[in-house]
Amino acid sequence: MPFAGRDLLSARHRRVRDAMLDRGVDTLVVTHLPNIFYLTNFSGTAGIAVLSAERLYLIVDFRYHAAADALWKSPHGPDGSVIRVQNSPEEALVELLKNEAFGRVGVEGVHLPLSRALTLADALGATIQPDRAAADASSAGIGPGSRMLATEGLIEAVRARKDEHEVEILRTGARMLSGVALEVLRAVEPGRCERELAADIDCRLVRAGFERPAFDTIVASGPNSAMPHARPGDRVLRCGDLVVLDFGGVYSGYCVDLTRTLSLGGGHDQEAKRIYDAVRDAQAAAIQAVRPGVKASQIDARARETLGAHNLADAFGHGTGHGLGIEVHEQPRIGPPRESIADDTVETGMVFTIEPGAYVQGWGGVRIEDDVLVTRNGCEVLTAVPVGLTVD
Ligand code: GLY
Numbered sequence: 001m002p003f004a005g006r007d008l009l010s011a012r013h014r015r016v017r018d019a020m021l022d023r024g025v026d027t028l029v030v031t032h033l034p035n036i037f038y039l040t041n042f043s044g045t046a047g048i049a050v051l052s053a054e055r056l057y058l059i060v061d062f063r064y065h066a067a068a069d070a071l072w073k074s075p076h077g078p079d080g081s082v083i084r085v086q087n088s089p090e091e092a093l094v095e096l097l098k099n100e101a102f103g104r105v106g107v108e109g110v111h112l113p114l115s116r117a118l119t120l121a122d123a124l125g126a127t128i129q130p131d132r133a134a135a136d137a138s139s140a141g142i143g144p145g146s147r148m149l150a151t152e153g154l155i156e157a158v159r160a161r162k163d164e165h166e167v168e169i170l171r172t173g174a175r176m177l178s179g180v181a182l183e184v185l186r187a188v189e190p191g192r193c194e195r196e197l198a199a200d201i202d203c204r205l206v207r208a209g210f211e212r213p214a215f216d217t218i219v220a221s222g223p224n225s226a227m228p229h230a231r232p233g234d235r236v237l238r239c240g241d242l243v244v245l246d247f248g249g250v251y252s253g254y255c256v257d258l259t260r261t262l263s264l265g266g267g268h269d270q271e272a273k274r275i276y277d278a279v280r281d282a283q284a285a286a287i288q289a290v291r292p293g294v295k296a297s298q299i300d301a302r303a304r305e306t307l308g309a310h311n312l313a314d315a316f317g318h319g320t321g322h323g324l325g326i327e328v329h330e331q332p333r334i335g336p337p338r339e340s341i342a343d344d345t346v347e348t349g350m351v352f353t354i355e356p357g358a359y360v361q362g363w364g365g366v367r368i369e370d371d372v373l374v375t376r377n378g379c380e381v382l383t384a385v386p387v388g389l390t391v392d
């Protein structure tokens, strides 16, 4: 699979170091695997990265010694050092932190389990404080009385703006996903069961070149389509059903995501058509609002207003979209303003979904989802699949 080259990884390290400086962190202990992949191209299931002002370290256990060595020798290996775990990764980390003058250390507060954090703090003779607290230079360093910062979303904020490698991967992934969607739309027919159809979609994703589905594929038919995250079950699709199909794939480590809603056999009634058209208009209005400088909540508001104008405000209970990248749900969050959650400003290079829906319990629902890349003047819609209630 195509990987980011060493220079691009170094550029990512610089962006993350700038973000660390802003938070008063000299060295960041990275335990969230998607963030480790972002910094190193390492894609194992366990590992710890340490990014200091000067260096990058990757701590890996026996299972990944050979993979890490191969990565480091390749053109897409990061500038930094591999540390081979002898006993436990935590011991290797403590030894590294004790032996180097790393200044103020941050950990990923959202991703480091509490018990691991406490063990680490104990071994280092440090306490942990939230990163909202003011940085205090007098307590920098490791040792009795020192404090570590529990950072929140530090690397994730950097990841929200994609670099050129990521944009190319996501563009290709979205094109591949659109091809799968065209096949899938033709394969949906009365008589197939939700679970079997979901398995068929997953199979098509892998055949098309995806590493795996990006999340559990949703096939929701008839009344089940009123549940935004329905699990595919034994229900057999019937003539006249609304069917929500929501699926995505991971390509070269990056997630793309798409939803279409179909009516089977043209038996849909006026109400289905009315709701479908409202969701389609809401999606178009939200896409129209995407450009650098707007607040994410303003994009969400366009979708919500449009559905409100069709008396469907109460039928739309989730956010309008989410960032896409190494994770299927990442920054920015395209949703209504909330007191405790940042309302991100949209910037060029961000990639996110636009997926309004309307759900009527006991009857059915509609969702339409596409992936967009923010450009200087607006956005590029990366997915290309006809939007229509019936398949031509
Ligand atoms: N498409 C699945 C999700 O956004 O959660």
Ligand code: MN
Binding pocket: 257, 258, 322, 353, 355, 369
């Ligand atoms: Mn989605």
